[in-house]
Amino acid sequence: MVATICVQPIDTVKVRMQLVEQGPGKSSPWRVARDMTLQNGFLNLYQGLSAGLLRQLVYGTLRLGLFSTLEQRLERRARDQGTTLGFQGRALAGITAGAVAALIGNPTEVALIRMQADGMKPLEQRERFTSAFNALGRIARQEGVLSLWNGVAPTVIRAMSTNFGQLAFFSEAKHQIKTHTHLSTRKQTALAASFAGLAGAIISLPFDFVKTRLQNQSMAGFSRGLPIYAGTADCFSQVIRREGFFRFYRDFWPYFLRVGPHS
Secondary structure, eight states: OHHHHHHHHHHHHHHHHHTSOSSTTOOOHHHHHHHHHHHHOGGGGGTTHHHHHHHIIIIIHHHHHHHHHHHHHHHHHHHHTTOOOOHHHHHHHHHHHHHHHHHHHHHHHHHHHHHHHGGGSOGGGOOOOOSHHHHHHHHHHHHOGGGGGTTHHHHHHHHHHHHHHHHHHHHHHHHHHHHHOOOOHHHHHHHHHHHHHHHHHHHHHHHHHHHHHHHTHHHHOEETTEESOSSHHHHHHHHHHHHOGGGGGTTHHHHHHHHGGGO
């Protein structure tokens, strides 16, 4: 929970940047943070904090609990077969746990995005959610319960790709560092974790970007009564066509600073 409080301003800046299309409105993380602070004070960077804490409570708890359960079952099966659980088994447990936790926790992601993006709207159009539960209830009533699972596909893929990137690259990086350097075990682990966080961020950022765009749809605007993006593939296609492939990575540093510490 402490980590969530510390990175919430970075996450809010990242979301704001992801929702701004390429053009005159593009800006740096520092400028976005400065403008938000000048507008309503430093606490403006903590918009959606209650949803961020709820997301961590749901997703973090489920992910760790499921991973532990799956790992124990795979270890028992490996022992019964006269072997030990290797990297592939642990990677499978981590990826599966992340996917299931992301699926169940998606409503908290939607609430978080809506609360963080609310300040981008004109004053007369703002929802002014008072808490995560207020946001969840109002979204469900006004748009239907299924709207709480907007963007679930990229959310699940992001969780899987983040876990895969961190697990796979951490193991390989630590092996290479141990083989080619004389660093202490602690330094080897820290350096390997840095590489793993970097790899996880590079692999998962496009899915995080699409997730943000899809989950913000009801506030992003509508064209002839239809959402701007028809789904994950359509969002990828439109962003690449209109803003360029590297638009997915324009917000890399805020994203890396948010996910890196969890490696």
